[in-house]
Amino acid sequence: MDIACPCGKDKLLSSCCGRFHSGEYYPKTPEQLMRSRYSAYALGGLTKYLLETWHPAMINDLTVSNLSEKTYDWTKLEVLNYFQKGDEGTVEFKAYYLDQDNFEKVFYEKSYFQRPMGKWLYVGAEK
16 A cells, blocks of 8 residues: 655655665655655665665764664655755755654754765755
């Protein structure tokens, strides 16, 4: 059974971010990569995808086990702005989640992406 994609594109997961998670396709833009990474966090259990889309120089101590801990119940994604020039891009967004007391909170980030060797990768963020 297919579900709505958490990224907010109003599509089914299989025809949206799920096709990236499965490895069938690779994101063509920084925005697609950011949305698919958000969806991976929201769905949980997709830590391999998160690590594969992280720039290797920025991974540091990240592992599958510490990325697999689901810390928030993500509820909504709002893309505020995105920019791409050549092999670099940014995506500014707000991600909404429920805290431990079930109150909605907002996480803001401006993510940076690079496209070495034809694949977009997450480099880091300004929060």
